[in-house]
Amino acid sequence: MPAANVIQLQSLLSAKFPGLRQSLDKPPALKSSFWPTGLPQMDEPLRGGLPKGALSEIVGHGNGSGSATLIRHLLGRAANEKRIVTLIDGSDSLDVTQIEDHILQRLLWVRCHSTEDALKAADLVLRDSNLHLVLMDLKSNPEKQLRKISATTWYRFQYLVEKAATICAVFTPHPMVAPARARLALRSQFSLASLDRDAADLVRELEMDVSEARRLQSTA
Numbered sequence: 001m002p003a004a005n006v007i008q009l010q011s012l013l014s015a016k017f018p019g020l021r022q023s024l025d026k027p028p029a030l031k032s033s034f035w036p037t038g039l040p041q042m043d044e045p046l047r048g049g050l051p052k053g054a055l056s057e058i059v060g061h062g063n064g065s066g067s068a069t070l071i072r073h074l075l076g077r078a079a080n081e082k083r084i085v086t087l088i089d090g091s092d093s094l095d096v097t098q099i100e101d102h103i104l105q106r107l108l109w110v111r112c113h114s115t116e117d118a119l120k121a122a123d124l125v126l127r128d129s130n131l132h133l134v135l136m137d138l139k140s141n142p143e144k145q146l147r148k149i150s151a152t153t154w155y156r157f158q159y160l161v162e163k164a165a166t167i168c169a170v171f172t173p174h175p176m177v178a179p180a181r182a183r184l185a186l187r188s189q190f191s192l193a194s195l196d197r198d199a200a201d202l203v204r205e206l207e208m209d210v211s212e213a214r215r216l217q218s219t220a
Contacts, residue, residue: 035133035167038077039203045210046182053162054181055154056169059211060139066188066206067139067171072099073203074169078133079103085133086110086125090118091140098199115145119153126160126168134161134168143173151178175211185209 034048043049050056060067071087071094078085079102086108087094094111096104110125112118115138122136138146158179161168170177177183188207 037074039073039206041206041208042184046184050167050169051181052167053165054168055158055161055177055179056167056182056184057175057177057180058169058171058184058186058208059175060171060173060186062173064189065186066202066208067137067186068095069188069199069202070186070206071135071137071171072199074135075099075103075107079106082106083133084108084131085135086131088112088118088121088125088134088136090115090136090138093137093140115141115149119149122157123160126157126164126166129164132164132166134166135171136168137171139171139173146173146176149176155179183211185211 033052034043034046034050035052036043036049058067058070075085075087076099084106088110090112092111092113094109096109099107108131110118110121112121118136118138118141122134125131125134154177157168160166170180175183186206186208188205
């Protein structure tokens with residue numbers, strides 16, 4: 001997404017979801033500090049799901065690790081719960097032909113063409129307390145750009161998600177989000193032939209390890 005358009009992101013929010021600040025099918029309030037993803041291999045080691053009010057990092061090494069499959073699953077999960085989900089697409093790589101219309105209707109897709117634009121977009125999105133579920137995909141961004149991200153950027157984002165009680169998962173090619181409350185490493189090895197298989201089967205076969213997770217306490 002061009003830098004000039006990033007600055008106009010608030011206008012995009014209003015145009016995409018005109019009733020966002022009123023009542024747009026508001027889902028039930030979360031009853032704990034987690035958002036269950038519906039994947040046992042993810043929710044169980046995280047003691048409930050993705051943490052609320054914290055950054056999570058999902059690391060996918062190389063092609064075929066399952067990042068795209070997991071992102072599509074999370075988008076579908078959110079749509080089925082009538083939640084709005086924001087995807088900051090760092091390299092404009094989302095294949096919308098693989099996503100159903102009812103999911104796209106619940107998706108705010110921020111298309112970026114550089115890591116710098118993705119970070120600018122995240123800075124705006126994470127300040128909006130109405131957007132409680134944010135995915136940031138940097139997995140395919142050039143390493144040269146990723147190395148320029150300062151540690152203070154991630155700590156600023158962590159402060160913003162704590163303040164707004166946002167669920168934010170960052171997809172990266174290697175660990176880089178220092179303040180991440182939870183970190184998962186995808187270790188699936190899907191081939192090109194897997195693209196022709198049923199998406200539900202691929203999701204069930206996703207393999208991952210929790211390489212770091214701080215204990216979280218559920219709240220009623």
